[in-house]
Amino acid sequence: MKDESVLIRYIKKKKGLLTVSGILATISTVVQFIPFYSIYKIIELLMIGDYSASGMIHWSLVSMGSVLAGVILLYASSMCSHVAAFDILYEIRMDILQHLSKVSMGYFTRKSSGQLMKIIDQCVEKMESFIAHQIPDIVSALIFPLVYIGLMLKIDWRLGLMSLVPLFLAVGIYSYLMGNTMKNNKVKQYHDALEAMNSNGVEYVRAMPAVKVFGLSVGNFKRFHQSIKDYRNLVMDWSNGFRSGYVLFTTLITSVVLFVMPFGAFLISQSPQDKTLSLTVMMFIILASGTTGPFMKLMYAASTFSNVNEGVKRVDEIFAEAPVIEKETTTNFSGNGISFEEVSFAYTKGNPVLKKVSFELQPNTMNALVGPSGGGKSTIAQLLLRFYDPTEGAIKIGGTDIREVTIDTLMRDVSFVFQDVTLFNDTIAANIRMGNKNASLEEVRWAAQLARCDEFIQALENGYDTMIGEQGVFLSKGEAQRISIARALLKNSPILVLDEATAYADAENEVYIQQAISELVKGKTVLIIAHRLWTIQHVDQILVCDKGEIQAAGTHDELLVSNPLYQKLWTINEETKDWEVK
Structure with missing residues (x-):
């Protein structure tokens, strides 16, 4: 059995409000016929010679009252659908973000941030708009034709059939157009083109410094430029395919009166003395003029639904992505020693990044992971955090496989200072308090002081209440790195992973960061991913990683003697220390 779509699941949660909205919309639709009937009755009074004010006033009041009642009912229906839609919008977005926090990091290498933002923003927004606006419109638009057809056929089946001819022709044409759209996968192509343009647009904006420096234009970014052209060509082709048919559809849906009037005149000419027939023809002419709006709503809702449905499929794809398997357990780690046991891993099948990696980090020791770029160092750190699971082997902390504990337990016991700080x-x-959401301001300041960032924070106008970002200040990379170290200090986990924490620091900031790290590593098991080897020459153990394997392990002095690769890396580091621009 096929799983329910995300839209149906969330609509069911709000079925009470949406049911009330549908009922109110139905009553509102029925009430819409009363003004037409009132006009018919007024014309009838005039034709029989009854010019009394009481009759005119009565039907005028009935007409105005029904219009007011219809507006009130439609407003109430819209309010119910909007409340339900906004609740659903909130719940879907929160559930998507919650789900994304549990999936493997590999998912984010397949999906760009632009694609995900388009789904979370535009696709979910269209679902909200569909529930808030189209559901009441669909109910109203479905009820109106049924009442209209039944009423017309009951009053005069001949005129009723004639008034339905253009409507059925219009519906047939529109169904043909929509059938071609679905057959040619135009809606899917539209969403694909929009996602590609969004994804490449995000990349273009992120590269804006290079764009400015090198005087580039959007044309130089071939993928972005091509995605814009592809989107334009698709939309133009789609619109051109719709053009002739849509003009004919619009002409037919707005010309019911043109079908009714000649036929009504013919019937009257056959019975010129029949005043009832003349009134009936007048009634059909009045009602025919009000058919365009509801039928246009129905057609618009149909086209909107196909667009929304494609967005729903993309949201469903996010929820279909399996989260990292997490056991329901209260197991905790019994220590902070780390061991990799025959660990292998590949981002894509057949392209191994790690091959049978094994090593041990003793509790409360300083360890460094070094090697050429692309050797697997960052992958080892990401596996430790369960950003991915190994394809073979096991990773253990305190003798317990990290897959045997909850993600919350793992994250509680491991801190990570990234090279790229967010x-x-x-x-x-608040940014420092991410390390411990319950920390007091005094504890936040304590962590900041140890991280050597209290001084520059206090110099800001609003101190620790200073906003970061567009509405506040922008910090240098070195200052941001110290903020991230303050987070880790506040978290105070027994295991710490440092991914080249001084990579972007200038000389002054590097000194501060090194001082902060000295405070951070006390009493912890530490794994440092390093490229500047002089920063890790005094650690307890250095692991040399190359081509997905641990080539050697030992102290700085031992590796200088025994490992050619480490000797080469150290020589290069020593040479670069003395580089200068001449």
Whole structure:
């Protein structure tokens, strides 16, 4: 049995509000016929010679009252659908973000941030719009034709059939157009083109410094430029394919009166003395003029649904991505020693990144991971954090496989200071407090002081309440790195992973960061991913990683004697220390 789509699941949660919305929309639709009937009755009074004010006033009040009642009912229906839609919008987005936090990091290498932002923003927004606006419209638009057809056929089946001819022709043409759209996968192509343009647009904006420096234009970014052209060509082709048919559809849907009037005139000419027939023809002419809006709504809802449905499929694909398997257990680690046991891993099948990697990090020791770029160093760190699971082997902390504990337990016991720091558009205090959301301001300041960032924070106008980002200040990479170290200090996990924490620091900031790291590593098992070998020459153990394997392990002095690759890396590092621009 096929799983329900995300839209159906969330609509079911709000079925009470949406049911009330549908009922109110139905009543509102039925009430819409009363003004037409009132006009018919007024014309009838005039034709029989009854010019009394009481009759005119009565039907005028009935007409105005029904219009007011219809507006009120439609407003109430819209309010119910909007409340349900906004709740669903919130729940879907929160559930998507919650789910994305549990999937493997490999998913984010297949999906660009532009694609995901388009799905979370535009696709979910269209679902909200569909529920808030189209569901009441669909109910109203479905009820109106049924009441209209039944009423017309009951009053005069001949005129009723004639008034339905253009409507059925219009519906047939529109169905043909939509059938071609679905057959040619135009909606899917549209979403694919939009995602490609968004994804390449995000890349273009991120590369704006290079764009400015080298005087590039959008044309130099061939993928972005091509994605814009592809989107334009698709939309133009789609619009051109719709053009002739849509003109004919619009002409037919708005010309019901043109079908009714000649036929009505013919019937009247056959019975010129029949005043009832004349009134009936007048009634059909009045009602025919009000058919365009509801039928256009129905057709618009149909086209919107196909567009929304494609967006729903993409949201479903996110939820279909299996989360990292997490056991429901209360198991905790019994120590902070780390061991990799015959660990192999590949991002894509057949291209191994790690091959049978084995090593041990003793509790409360300083360890470094060095080697050429692309050798697998960062992958080892990411596996330790369960960003991915190994394809073979096991990773253990304190003798317990990290897959045997919850992600929360693992994240509680492991801190990670990334090379690329992410700071959120929030206060500095809130960014540091990410390490411990319950920390007091005094504890936040304590961590900042140890991380050597209290001084520059206090110099800011609002201190720890200073906003970071567009509405506040922008920190240098060195300052941001010290903020991230303050986070890790506040978290105080027994295991710490440092991914080239001084990579972007200038000389002054590097000194501060090294001082902060000295405070951070006390009493912890530490794994440092390093390229500047002089920063790790005094650690307890150095692991040399190359081509997905651990080539050697030992102290700095031991490896200088025994390992050619380490000797080469150290020589290069020593030479670069003395480089200068002449």
